[in-house]
Amino acid sequence: MKMAKWSMVLISSMMLASALSACGNGNNETSSSSTNETSGTNASATEPAAAEEAVTLKFWSALDPSSDQGKTIQQKVKEFDDSHDKINIDLQVISYDVLHDKLVAAINAGDAPDISWGLGEWFGEFNKLDALADLTDAFNAWPEKDKIYPNVLEAMQVDGKLKALPNYLGIRALLYHEELLKQGGLTEPPKTWDELLNAAQSFKEKTGKEIFGIAGAGVRSPQELIMYLAQNDVVLAEKQADGKFKNTWLDNPDQLAKAAEVFRFYQDLVAKNAVKADARTWGWEEEDQNFVLGQYAMVVNGTWIEGRASENPEGMKDVKIAQPIYGGKPATFMEIAPLFIYKSKHPEETFELATFLMGADYQKAVNPSSAPRTDVVSEGWGKQFMALAEQGIAYPAVSLGGITKAMEDSLALALLKKEKPEDVATQLSDAINDSLKKNGELSGS
Amino acid sequence: MLTLREKRARRIAIAFIVPALLFFLLLNAFPLGQVLWDSFQLKNLLNKAENGFAGLANYAEVVKAEYFMTALKNTVIWTVLSVAGEYALGLVSAIALNQNVIGRTIFRGIIIIPWVVPIVIAGMTWTWMLTPDYGILNIWMVKLGIIDQPYYWLGELNTALLTVVFVNIWRSFPFFTISLLAGLQSVSRDMIEAAAIDGAGVRRRFWHIVLPQLKTVSLTIIFIHIIWTAVNFDFIWVMTEGGPLHSSETLPIMIYRYAMQEYNFGQASALASMMLGFMVAGFVLYYFYATRKNRG
Numbered sequence: 001m002k003m004a005k006w007s008m009v010l011i012s013s014m015m016l017a018s019a020l021s022a023c024g025n026g027n028n029e030t031s032s033s034s035t036n037e038t039s040g041t042n043a044s045a046t047e048p049a050a051a052e053e054a055v056t057l058k059f060w061s062a063l064d065p066s067s068d069q070g071k072t073i074q075q076k077v078k079e080f081d082d083s084h085d086k087i088n089i090d091l092q093v094i095s096y097d098v099l100h101d102k103l104v105a106a107i108n109a110g111d112a113p114d115i116s117w118g119l120g121e122w123f124g125e126f127n128k129l130d131a132l133a134d135l136t137d138a139f140n141a142w143p144e145k146d147k148i149y150p151n152v153l154e155a156m157q158v159d160g161k162l163k164a165l166p167n168y169l170g171i172r173a174l175l176y177h178e179e180l181l182k183q184g185g186l187t188e189p190p191k192t193w194d195e196l197l198n199a200a201q202s203f204k205e206k207t208g209k210e211i212f213g214i215a216g217a218g219v220r221s222p223q224e225l226i227m228y229l230a231q232n233d234v235v236l237a238e239k240q241a242d243g244k245f246k247n248t249w250l251d252n253p254d255q256l257a258k259a260a261e262v263f264r265f266y267q268d269l270v271a272k273n274a275v276k277a278d279a280r281t282w283g284w285e286e287e288d289q290n291f292v293l294g295q296y297a298m299v300v301n302g303t304w305i306e307g308r309a310s311e312n313p314e315g316m317k318d319v320k321i322a323q324p325i326y327g328g329k330p331a332t333f334m335e336i337a338p339l340f341i342y343k344s345k346h347p348e349e350t351f352e353l354a355t356f357l358m359g360a361d362y363q364k365a366v367n368p369s370s371a372p373r374t375d376v377v378s379e380g381w382g383k384q385f386m387a388l389a390e391q392g393i394a395y396p397a398v399s400l401g402g403i404t405k406a407m408e409d410s411l412a413l414a415l416l417k418k419e420k421p422e423d424v425a426t427q428l429s430d431a432i433n434d435s436l437k438k439n440g441e442l443s444g445s
Numbered sequence: 446m447l448t449l450r451e452k453r454a455r456r457i458a459i460a461f462i463v464p465a466l467l468f469f470l471l472l473n474a475f476p477l478g479q480v481l482w483d484s485f486q487l488k489n490l491l492n493k494a495e496n497g498f499a500g501l502a503n504y505a506e507v508v509k510a511e512y513f514m515t516a517l518k519n520t521v522i523w524t525v526l527s528v529a530g531e532y533a534l535g536l537v538s539a540i541a542l543n544q545n546v547i548g549r550t551i552f553r554g555i556i557i558i559p560w561v562v563p564i565v566i567a568g569m570t571w572t573w574m575l576t577p578d579y580g581i582l583n584i585w586m587v588k589l590g591i592i593d594q595p596y597y598w599l600g601e602l603n604t605a606l607l608t609v610v611f612v613n614i615w616r617s618f619p620f621f622t623i624s625l626l627a628g629l630q631s632v633s634r635d636m637i638e639a640a641a642i643d644g645a646g647v648r649r650r651f652w653h654i655v656l657p658q659l660k661t662v663s664l665t666i667i668f669i670h671i672i673w674t675a676v677n678f679d680f681i682w683v684m685t686e687g688g689p690l691h692s693s694e695t696l697p698i699m700i701y702r703y704a705m706q707e708y709n710f711g712q713a714s715a716l717a718s719m720m721l722g723f724m725v726a727g728f729v730l731y732y733f734y735a736t737r738k739n740r741g
Contacts, residue, residue, distance in 0.1 A: 281600030
């Protein structure tokens with residue numbers, strides 16, 4: 001009976017201990033081996049002497065393991081792992097849908113990975129969370145530093161300090177179905193907003209399809225909006241003398257008018273049947289899918305569309321690339337997907353991995369059409385996209401969560417509620433400054 | 446004075462209770478207490494300069510937020526319509542499956558399928574089917590003459606929330622079906638036959654004999670589903686992310702935005718505490734109403 005009682009206590013304790021152990025910090029500073037089924041990385045388990053001193057770097061990546069690119073990345077990371085006795089890579093695959101929230105939780109729990117993929121929209125936030133390492137000195141000592149596009153590096157800096165590295169670029173260009181345009185009576189795509197709007201109705205009558213596509217909602221809609229604002233010489237938030245930011249549209253009637261013009265352009269696109277009415281709330285999925293299926297003629301989009309050709313090879317054969325249609329001046333959105341390097345206990349090893357990931361060999365294999373290096377540019381799509389790199393604009397380095405949501409709301413106000421463009425621009429200006437104020441980033445606050 | 450045997454039984458009971466108690470304290474009580482505490486603190490992870498006791502400032506900010514009333518109204522619509530629809534459909538299907546029809550065992554098995562489909566899969570599949578340009582439902586509705594042209598059910602201000610409600614009802618009604626079917630099978634056949642002999646028609650037998658006997662199981666599943674539905678986040682997030690223009694945004698979506706997009710855990714906690722308060726108040730009011738009614 002006594003035995004039975006002690007057995008029960010023991011079992012209860014073991015259950016509790018095992019359950020609680022799952023909540024613990026799994027960050028091993030040193031590791032004798034690193035196995036990871038997802039990555040296929042299996043580090044130096046056969047070399048115990050070397051492995052005793054080895055460090056394990058946690059690397060969170062949003063690669064797609066089912067794609068050729070994803071498999072290449074896993075293979076390359078394994079090559080790095082195998083060639084470095086003292087560095088083991090714990091590669092974890094986490095989709096972009098959940099990566100942001102997991103990183104935020106990990107950063108706040110003091111358990112961030114050493115290095116991760118990410119989106120440019122998160123840069124300002126992670127910097128404000130004081131999670132990112134200062135890479136300035138390490139980068140300046142890197143022999144290949146001059147191979148990175150200067151404007152890309154500039155976007156990764158805060159107050160002169162380099163706080164992230166570029167992983168790949170998502171430069172946007174105008175993609176168009178050449179045959180569909182010809183059916184609509186156009187031998188080449190329109191160059192300006194006015195040309196686009198003037199051609200829209202006639203194109204619709206001739207083809208029964210719309211000439212253009214937009215994303216009115218979701219993560220891509222602010223990316224398109226910031227591009228059109230830049231084309232009209234308007235910026236979301238300007239850095240002020242005190243080092244903080246401010247949206248200055250309400251201080252400058254000319255800027256407010258230019259911002260309002262952008263929202264009027266969006267409204268005209270719908271009114272003149274240049275875009276489908278549903279595009280007012282399309283996300284990126286609908287925008288991409290409808291273009292791939294040839295449901296409309298032109299879209300401002302990224303190189304990834306090339307990979308969708310297999311879904312509609314016949315319809316995608318005629319897709320050509322041009323400069324995005326512009327208002328006042330040519331500009332395009334340049335999505336810089338960063339490599340975030342966190343305040344790690346192993347800064348040197350982490351930077352070594354980062355330079356491998358930015359190296360020419362890795363970038364040629366993984367991102368031939370979207371590398372952040374001037375010396376890795378593939379023929380065809382890659383070359384034409386990279387030709388637009390110099391006119392690329394990115395988000396300001398501020399916390400963007402509230403700002404991108406406000407931008408999305410502003411498009412809904414213009415397109416769904418049909419509010420006056422001037423009112424929409426005013427509301428967006430207020431919302432941007434409110435968001436900056438909440439985060440302590442508003443100039444003068 | 447406890448006997449030795451009783452003392453031993455008590456010690457064993459405590460040994461079994463302690464792990465559960467620890468789990469409760471660590472995983473329920475502590476986070477709940479932390480949320481309540483944070484709701485009175487200035488806690489913005491992006492602005493650590495502002496910290497300390499906030500009083501009721503977080504609550505005031507949340508209530509003043511532009512889309513708070515919209516989210517509150519949407520939460521009520523979402524919860525009431527979902528649970529009402531699930532109950533109605535669950536009751537009808539349970540009654541149908543309680544009849545002696547050929548293949549009813551197969552139907553009973555099939556009807557549970559929507560319930561076992563993961564919410565993300567169900568949400569994405571329905572989103573795909575509802576797409577205006579290549580969604581199968583729009584194509585069918587146009588061919589059947591129900592609508593003139595494809596309609597963007599999830600993209601329009603006036604239909605987005607109702608469409609998600611419809612999909613939620615589709616997914617959750619099997620839970621009601623199974624529970625109510627179990628209740629129906631426990632209704633005394635003798636009593637129904639006796640009523641029939643006394644001249645009670647089908648409707649009278651249903652309203653006065655069957656339905657009263659389903660009261661306990663009905664209240665249980667309705668209360669459970671009010672809680673589950675009101676706090677549901679994933680279905681709406683997967684299908685609309687609360688859009689367009691907050692037209693399908695409920696309070697849990699708003700909490701998520703405060704916490705994970707604005708990193709303002711003070712305001713997120715205030716809204717979460719308010720939501721907890723709404724739920725508790727609702728159930729307390731019902732408890733007093735039911736108690737008074739029973740006394741009467």
